[in-house]
Amino acid sequence: MFRRLLAPIFFALAMTGTALAQDAPPQQVQVWSIPETVRLGQAIWRQDMASARATDAFLAAYAGKLPEGLIGWIVVEDGRNQRVRFLAGTMDAPRAFKDVVVDDRLRAGAVVDAADLTLTPDELARFSARMTAALGIGTLRCAARYNPVILKNPDGEGWLVWLLASTTQPGLVPMGGHYRFHISADGKTVERREQLSSSCLDMDSNQVRQGGQIAGLFTNVIVAPQPLEIHVFLSLLNQLPIYTSAGDKLWEVNGARIQPVNR
Numbered sequence: 348m349f350r351r352l353l354a355p356i357f358f359a360l361a362m363t364g365t366a367l368a369q370d371a372p373p374q375q376v377q378v379w380s381i382p383e384t385v386r387l388g389q390a391i392w393r394q395d396m397a398s399a400r401a402t403d404a405f406l407a408a409y410a411g412k413l414p415e416g417l418i419g420w421i422v423v424e425d426g427r428n429q430r431v432r433f434l435a436g437t438m439d440a441p442r443a444f445k446d447v448v449v450d451d452r453l454r455a456g457a458v459v460d461a462a463d464l465t466l467t468p469d470e471l472a473r474f475s476a477r478m479t480a481a482l483g484i485g486t487l488r489c490a491a492r493y494n495p496v497i498l499k500n501p502d503g504e505g506w507l508v509w510l511l512a513s514t515t516q517p518g519l520v521p522m523g524g525h526y527r528f529h530i531s532a533d534g535k536t537v538e539r540r541e542q543l544s545s546s547c548l549d550m551d552s553n554q555v556r557q558g559g560q561i562a563g564l565f566t567n568v569i570v571a572p573q574p575l576e577i578h579v580f581l582s583l584l585n586q587l588p589i590y591t592s593a594g595d596k597l598w599e600v601n602g603a604r605i606q607p608v609n610r
Contacts, residue, residue: 373542376527376570381605383501388579389603391509393453394422394429394496395580401431401447404455417444421473421497427451432461434474441466441474473497473506475534480508480526483537489524489547490514505538506530509577514549520585522566523548525577543577545569552585563588563599574598574605 379387398420406413416435423430428450435444443461450456466474477495484493490512500507512524523544528537548566555562564587568574572594579600582589588601590608597608 373545373570376541376543376575377539378571378573378575379501381573384574384576385579385603385605387498387501387507387576389583390498391496391511391576391580392583394498395494395511395584396453397422397429397431397449397455398494400449400453400455401433404447405433405445405458408458419474419477421470421477423470423473432466432470434466438478441471443470472532472534476506476508476528476530477534479530479535479537480510480528483528483540484510484526485540485542489549490521493526500529504532506532506534511577511580512547518551518553520550520552520564520581520587521548522550522564522581527577541570543570543575552587555587563590563601565590565592567591568593574600579603579605 378384401420418434418436418438418441420431420433423432425448428448431447431449432443433445433447434441436442442464443466444464445458446461447458448456476497480495481493492513493510494513496509496511498507506529508528508530510526510528512521514521524547525543527541527543529539529541530536531538550564550566552564555564566578566589568578568591573596574589574591574593578589578591579602582600583602586602588599591598591600599606599608
C-alpha cells in the first residue's frame with residue numbers, strides 16, 4: 348500500500364499544537380478552471396513528494412542526524428526535474444548548502460554540495476514567501492506540523508504558498524486544515540490568506556480499502572463551488588478517489604481527473 352514519505356519534524360513548519368477551534372467563518376476562495384485546478388494539484392503533489400524523497404536521501408547521507416545550521420529548504424524547477432536546495436545561514440541571510448535533484452519519476456539523486464552558495468533573487472523570494480506564509484497562519488491548526496509548497500502565481504508576478512496539514516499516522520488523510528496564501532513577488536507581504544476548509548477533518552482511508560475494494564472518500568466543500576487543487580493533491584497522494592459535494596453538484600476527483608458525477 349502506498350505510504351507517504353514524510354519529512355522529519357525539523358523540515359516541517361513547527362506549530363504550537365493542534366487546535367480544533369476555527370477562525371471566523373471562512374470566505375469563498377479563489378478557483379481556477381478545472382484544467383488549471385488539476386495542473387496546480389499535480390504540481391503541489393510533485394513538489395511535496397520531491398521534498399519528502401530528497402529529505403530521505405539527505406537524512407541517509409547524514410546517518411539520520413541533522414547537521415547544525417540548517418534552516419529549511421526550497422524546491423526549484425530544473426528542466427523536467429526538481430532541485431531541492433537545503434539551506435544554511437540565517438533566516439535573514441540564507442545560503443545554499445546541499446542539493447538533491449529529484450527526477451521526473453520522483454527518484455532522488457545523490458546529496459551534493461551546492462555549486463554556488465549564493466541564492467538567486469528568485470530563490471530568496473521563494474524562501475521569504477514560505478516564511479511569510481508560516482507567520483500568517485490562523486488559529487485553525489488541524490495538525491502539529493504543516494508542510495509548505497511554493498509555486499508561481501499563475502495570475503500574476505507573486506507566489507502561491509500552500510501550508511498542508513500533515514500526519515505521520517498511516518492511512519490518515521487530513522482533509523481539512525489546509526491553507527493557501529497569495530504572497531507578493533518579493534516574498535515579504537501576504538496579499539491574501541485563504542482557509543481551504545471550514546474545519547478540521549481527518550479521514551481514515553483504511554476503512555475504504557477493506558476487502559481490496561477502493562470506494563473513495565467523501566467531503567463537503569463550502570468555500571468554493573467546485574473541488575480545489577488540494578483535493579487533486581490528496582487523491583494523488585493517497586491513491587484514492589475523493590468525492591466532493593460542491594455548489595449544486597457531486598464531483599469525483601480521481602488523481603489528475605475532476606469530473607461531475609451523473610445522478
